Amino acid sequence: MCLPRAVATTRPTTTPTRACAKCPRWSRHPPPPPPNTPAKIVYFDFDRYDVRTGDRSIVEAHAGYMRNRPASRVVIEGHTDLRGGREYNLALGQRRAEAVQRMLTQMGVPGERIEAVSWGIEKPASLATTEEGHQLNRRAEFSYR
Numbered sequence: 001m002c003l004p005r006a007v008a009t010t011r012p013t014t015t016p017t018r019a020c021a022k023c024p025r026w027s028r029h030p031p032p033p034p035p036n037t038p039a040k041i042v043y044f045d046f047d048r049y050d051v052r053t054g055d056r057s058i059v060e061a062h063a064g065y066m067r068n069r070p071a072s073r074v075v076i077e078g079h080t081d082l083r084g085g086r087e088y089n090l091a092l093g094q095r096r097a098e099a100v101q102r103m104l105t106q107m108g109v110p111g112e113r114i115e116a117v118s119w120g121i122e123k124p125a126s127l128a129t130t131e132e133g134h135q136l137n138r139r140a141e142f143s144y145r
Contacts, residue, residue, distance in 0.1 A: 040142040042100055043135065046081075049095035051103060059100055062142055063107035075143045076100045078118040079125070081134035086120060093118030100140045 042055045051059060066072050078097030080089040097116035105111045126133035 042140045044096055044138045044140070046134070046138065047092070049092060049099050051099055056103070059103045060107060063104050063109050066104070066109045066113065067107075073113045073115075073145045074104075075115045075117060075145060076104075077123075077141045077143055078116065078120075079123060079137055079139050079141070080120055081137040082121050082124065082129070083134065084121075089120035090118050093120045096138075096140045100142075 039058050039061075042051060042058055044050075045052065062074070066074065076097040078093030078095070078100075080093050080096075084092070094116065097118055101111070101114045101116040104114055121137075124137045125139065126136040128134075128136075
């Protein structure tokens with residue numbers, strides 16, 4: 001990734017990020033792109049907290065990611081759609097987050113590295129009152145710390 005020798009004698013105009021052992025001290029290259037990370041949202045059916053078969057691969061990918069990074073910690077945030085009472089939705093969001101947490105621990109991730117919290121209806125992904133809007137709100141999100 002080094003610049004050609006004729007060009008390397010002039011300072012680059014970009015912000016320095018990472019030194020190259022083959023280039024002069026002031027020469028820098030951009031960092032590599034971030035690794036492919038799995039989808040960060042698991043969706044749920046109406047009034048349910050069991051992880052759907054189609055979303056299990058998302059949880060498996062996060063379990064693999066965390067097993068390969070022993071210092072990683074994650075917060076699973078459970079959410080609900082706008083239907084139902086506040087207390088009921090907080091409890092349902094907690095059950096959704098704990099369902100994902102339980103799957104991660106069954107896949108070998110230590111439980112002390114996972115926190116499950118519920119936002120209930122407090123942080124909607126969509127304000128639409130259509131079934132599509134409600135579906136976007138019935139979710140658990142991975143938030144790495």
